[in-house]
Amino acid sequence: MLRDFGENSEIDLAMNDAPRGAVSVELGRARIIVRGIVQGVGFRPFIYRLANDHELNGWVLNSTEGVVIEVEGSTKRIEEFIADITLSAPPLAVVEKVESSFLPPIGYRSFIIQPSQEQQDKFVLISPDICICPDCLRELFDPRDRRYRYPFINCTNCGPRFTIIKDIPYDRPKTTMAACQMCPSCEEEYYNPSDRRFHAQPNACPTCGPRVWLVNGRTAGDNSTKGEEAIIRARHLLNKGAIVAVKGLGGFHLVCDATDDASVARLRERKGRVNKPFAIMSLDCQAVEKYCHVSDAERQLLKSPQRPIVLLRCKSGSPISALVAPNNSCLGVMLPYTPLHYLLLESKGAETDTPALVMTSGNMSEEPIAVGNEEALERLGTLADAFLLHDRDIHVRCDDTVTRVFEGKEAIIRRSRGYAPFPVRLDFEMKQVLACGAQLKNTFCITKENYAFLSQHVGDMENLETLSSFESGIEHFRRLFRLSPDVIAYDLHPEYLATKYALELRHNGAEQLSGETPFVPVQHHHAHIASCLAENGVPETVIGVAFDGTGYGEDGQIWGGEFLICDFGDFERRAHLKYVVLPGGEAAIRKPYRMAISYLYHLPAALTSGLTLFERIDPVELEIVRRQIEKGINSSLTSSCGRLFDAVSSLLGICDVITYEGEAAIRLEMLADESFEDGYHWPLPKGKFPIVIDTEPIFGAIIHDLKAGVPIAIISAKFHNAVAEMISGVCCLIREQDGLSKVALSGGVFQNLYLLKRTLGHLRKRGFKPYIHHQVPCNDGGIALGQAVIANAKVASPNFRRGSVHVLSGAG
Ligand SMILES: [Zn+2]
Numbered sequence: 001m002l003r004d005f006g007e008n009s010e011i012d013l014a015m016n017d018a019p020r021g022a023v024s025v026e027l028g029r030a031r032i033i034v035r036g037i038v039q040g041v042g043f044r045p046f047i048y049r050l051a052n053d054h055e056l057n058g059w060v061l062n063s064t065e066g067v068v069i070e071v072e073g074s075t076k077r078i079e080e081f082i083a084d085i086t087l088s089a090p091p092l093a094v095v096e097k098v099e100s101s102f103l104p105p106i107g108y109r110s111f112i113i114q115p116s117q118e119q120q121d122k123f124v125l126i127s128p129d130i131c132i133c134p135d136c137l138r139e140l141f142d143p144r145d146r147r148y149r150y151p152f153i154n155c156t157n158c159g160p161r162f163t164i165i166k167d168i169p170y171d172r173p174k175t176t177m178a179a180c181q182m183c184p185s186c187e188e189e190y191y192n193p194s195d196r197r198f199h200a201q202p203n204a205c206p207t208c209g210p211r212v213w214l215v216n217g218r219t220a221g222d223n224s225t226k227g228e229e230a231i232i233r234a235r236h237l238l239n240k241g242a243i244v245a246v247k248g249l250g251g252f253h254l255v256c257d258a259t260d261d262a263s264v265a266r267l268r269e270r271k272g273r274v275n276k277p278f279a280i281m282s283l284d285c286q287a288v289e290k291y292c293h294v295s296d297a298e299r300q301l302l303k304s305p306q307r308p309i310v311l312l313r314c315k316s317g318s319p320i321s322a323l324v325a326p327n328n329s330c331l332g333v334m335l336p337y338t339p340l341h342y343l344l345l346e347s348k349g350a351e352t353d354t355p356a357l358v359m360t361s362g363n364m365s366e367e368p369i370a371v372g373n374e375e376a377l378e379r380l381g382t383l384a385d386a387f388l389l390h391d392r393d394i395h396v397r398c399d400d401t402v403t404r405v406f407e408g409k410e411a412i413i414r415r416s417r418g419y420a421p422f423p424v425r426l427d428f429e430m431k432q433v434l435a436c437g438a439q440l441k442n443t444f445c446i447t448k449e450n451y452a453f454l455s456q457h458v459g460d461m462e463n464l465e466t467l468s469s470f471e472s473g474i475e476h477f478r479r480l481f482r483l484s485p486d487v488i489a490y491d492l493h494p495e496y497l498a499t500k501y502a503l504e505l506r507h508n509g510a511e512q513l514s515g516e517t518p519f520v521p522v523q524h525h526h527a528h529i530a531s532c533l534a535e536n537g538v539p540e541t542v543i544g545v546a547f548d549g550t551g552y553g554e555d556g557q558i559w560g561g562e563f564l565i566c567d568f569g570d571f572e573r574r575a576h577l578k579y580v581v582l583p584g585g586e587a588a589i590r591k592p593y594r595m596a597i598s599y600l601y602h603l604p605a606a607l608t609s610g611l612t613l614f615e616r617i618d619p620v621e622l623e624i625v626r627r628q629i630e631k632g633i634n635s636s637l638t639s640s641c642g643r644l645f646d647a648v649s650s651l652l653g654i655c656d657v658i659t660y661e662g663e664a665a666i667r668l669e670m671l672a673d674e675s676f677e678d679g680y681h682w683p684l685p686k687g688k689f690p691i692v693i694d695t696e697p698i699f700g701a702i703i704h705d706l707k708a709g710v711p712i713a714i715i716s717a718k719f720h721n722a723v724a725e726m727i728s729g730v731c732c733l734i735r736e737q738d739g740l741s742k743v744a745l746s747g748g749v750f751q752n753l754y755l756l757k758r759t760l761g762h763l764r765k766r767g768f769k770p771y772i773h774h775q776v777p778c779n780d781g782g783i784a785l786g787q788a789v790i791a792n793a794k795v796a797s798p799n800f801r802r803g804s805v806h807v808l809s810g811a812g
């Protein structure tokens with residue numbers, strides 16, 4: 001319990017000494033606890049002003065359970081005060097709960113802000129990083145302001161939060177700003193409750209705050225320029241075609257002129273990134289509209305304080321280099337979110353006026369994004385020509401968020417900066433679960449009460465750097481949210497690093513875990529569907545369509561074209577794509593032509609002869625692949641829908657070898673004729689469940705069209721339409737059997753908007769109620785949420801055996 005908030009406060013803000021509300025009114029005192037995002041968002045000064053407006057005495061403080069307030073005065077005024085807490089909260093605050101209890105008055109004589117209180121077992125929500133606010137932006141470009149062109153300007157309404165916080169409660173000594181001593185002017189603002197920077201923890205100015213400087217990456221020694229000159233020089237280098245590493249909010253970006261083919265090509269070559277799209281940044285929406293279509297909803301998202309990368313459709317005749325997003329009709333675009341970005345993009349000191357800069361993660365291929373100065377100089381030394389550095393440390397690595405608008409609503413693809421660590425709110429109370437996620441695009445999730453704290457994007461768990469980033473991320477979340485997990489959830493795949501991490505925890509008994517902690521393996525596609533159900537608040541049994549690239553099945557094969565009936569507790573497999581051989585395992589994923597050969601293997605030779613596909617493959621490799629298919633050497637079976645798309649993409653000559661995950665399918669989608677509504681007829685078997693959906697008729701029909709010279713755009717459209725129609729057809733068969741009419745769609749395949757739009761159309765027409773993802777990615781970035789809710793339900797079930805672990809080995 002809170003106690004001892006007597007007279008010994010550090011910050012006495014008494015405005016007058018006379019007791020308020022003294023004239024013959026009913027007096028009372030209330031203790032109020034406000035929960036939500038209420039720290040680091042100007043909440044205490046807001047409460048201070050509100051109390052003064054209502055002529056109430058008492059105090060306010062930050063505690064680990066939220067903002068705690070006591071007010072004393074007229075009971076009527078107290079009630080109005082409580083109502084106003086929610087009604088007029090500051091812009092960045094998220095008020096989740098206001099609890100109040102009335103007590104006898106004790107004669108407070110003023111209203112004061114108390115020092116923060118800590119309690120070990122309580123937690124508060126932590127604000128994500130927020131882009132520079134309009135007030136700070138105005139000051140940034142106001143020559144009369146003392147922070148004119150200062151790249152670290154911020155206030156209680158904006159600036160870094162999550163990425164600089166080391167622990168709670170959120171106070172300057174617990175952030176990476178602890179090293180900076182405020183100057184008298186900053187201190188005055190910091191302690192003045194009527195100032196916008198009152199208790200703005202990262203408050204800083206050119207006199208006392210962090211600094212920026214430029215280092216030439218190619219030469220050692222003292223060749224750095226500082227301050228404004230450094231930014232102008234960086235911009236000058238960018239105009240000359242250089243690649244500059246720029247330290248941002250959650251890590252480094254590699255930056256170059258997005259209109260310059262040569263620069264973009266050089267960046268691709270150095271980064272080892274062949275075709276995967278780069279994100280770009282423009283000064284404002286007006287600049288974006290020069291090269292992309294922007295709807296109202298998209299504009300809102302671009303300008304939101306979270307400042308995500310928004311996927312937008314390109315305009316023709318765009319000045320942006322085609323190398324920024326090869327073979328893609330969309331561009332990932334964001335607006336500036338730090339003052340440094342604004343200074344870099346705004347044209348002062350620039351001889352030419354580029355409408356956009358490439359802003360891609362500062363890393364080599366799939367390693368984690370660099371965050372420290374020394375680390376960047378070392379790891380990005382061969383990638384960047386110069387480094388724009390600063391000395392405000394980044395405590396937590398946080399990549400940019402990627403999102404887009406679908407059917408007028410946000411549908412997130414990568415949930416990270418600006419979003420994490422804001423929780424997904426669930427409709428039910430959870431145990432404290434740590435869910436470790438899967439492998440690609442990984443995130444983890446920890447739950448407490450009715451919150452699911454999904455981590456920022458961690459990345460592909462394929463190297464030790466990412467694993468260590470994952471491990472330290474979990475430790476940080478556990479500390480921040482005061483969590484000691486009573487359940488651990490993980491993917492069934494025995495080779496995933498996240499699974500190994502979970503099993504390691506079990507065997508080496510981390511100190512914080514009790515010996516009784518249950519470890520719950522969760523099937524990948526069940527987790528996908530549960531994630532969709534959790535964010536949509538659907539606790540009942542549904543038909544789940546989980547289409548993705550790879551997920552370990554209960555039979556040890558690679559699943560990915562799955563129709564389940566499931567709820568949080570359990571699932572049954574009702575239908576799936578027919579198994580084909582994944583010739584050479586990982587090699588078949590990198591080389592879609594291997595999948596094409598596998599799908600065509602059992603088709604009549606007369607049908608497949610003369611296909612250009614076979615002319616493009618080295619005869620020796622062709623022979624090896626055929627042998628792998630025949631004998632099952634080094635190959636498992638797969639029902640993956642991702643591989644089906646890959647195979648069709650290769651068969652049509654669109655993409656034989658991928659350079660990033662999903663490339664073949666994305667290029668197939670991009671080519672599909674939007675206006676074409678017809679699809680191939682896909683015969684579905686009736687009868688026994690699970691239904692096995694044969695893919696041979698589809699390949700037969702495609703080859704027929706291919707040989708008849710039907711344009712690729714039409715074939716792609718007919719294929720997409722056939723898949724959409726097949727999904728709703730299979731759902732009808734399941735509905736006949738199980739009587740279910742709610743359908744959840746999940747898995748990375750549904751990032752394909754051509755497919756998603758048409759699938760939803762068919763399902764709605766046939767009277768289904770479909771659910772899709774909005775707040776959480778449909779790809780593996782959303783898996784951890786599903787794992788958490790499943791583990792929570794399984795542990796609560798009477799059939800659950802405590803401490804049981806089973807990891808299936810590959811079945812033959
Ligand atoms: Zn601000």
Ligand SMILES: [Zn+2]
Pocket residue numbers: 182183184185186187204205206207208209
């Ligand atoms: Zn200062």
